[in-house]
Amino acid sequence: PVLPIVTIKSLDEALEHIKDGEKPLAAYIFTNDGNKVSRLITETSSGGVTVNDVILHMTVDTLPFGGVGNSGMGRYRGKYGFDTFSHEKAILKRGFMGESLMAVRYPPFTTKKFEQLKKLTGGRKGFPKFFRHIGVLPILILGVFVGIFIQRFLLRHA
Helix, strand or coil: CCCCCCCCCCHHHHHHHHHHCCCCCCEEECCCCHHHHHHHHHHCCCCCEEECCCCHHHHCCCCCECCCHHHCCCCECHHHHHHHCCCCCCCCCCCCCCHHHHHHHCCCCCHHHHHHHHHHHCCCCCCCHHHHHHCCHHHHHHHHHHHHHHHHHHHCCC
């Protein structure tokens, strides 16, 4: 193992040095200046960042450990490791019910299908004039009472 020691005169120079090379497995910064910490985190890419310590991030089993780019692929430990070494399979299963409504999505495209699609994606209708005149508050109150009635009497006796 080799530990290179590079003399850097400023944070800007350090950030440029990190960005010019391969992405590191870990980046360490020793400072009480929150702005410097934020800049290291946001302006560089690394497997992890440790502030005011070294190597310690490897011992915290609730943190993911792993690199990016040439420093490693993926993360391991706990759920992070499970997610890295697992593959979630996305499955879309179309049923037969309602397929006539969805048939407008598939060729051949006809004038009838185009009209159906326009109805499905057309402009939104407003409230009927009756509701606009009485206001929304009485309807909201009525909805709350209907919900309470359904919960108390219909769902408990089912």
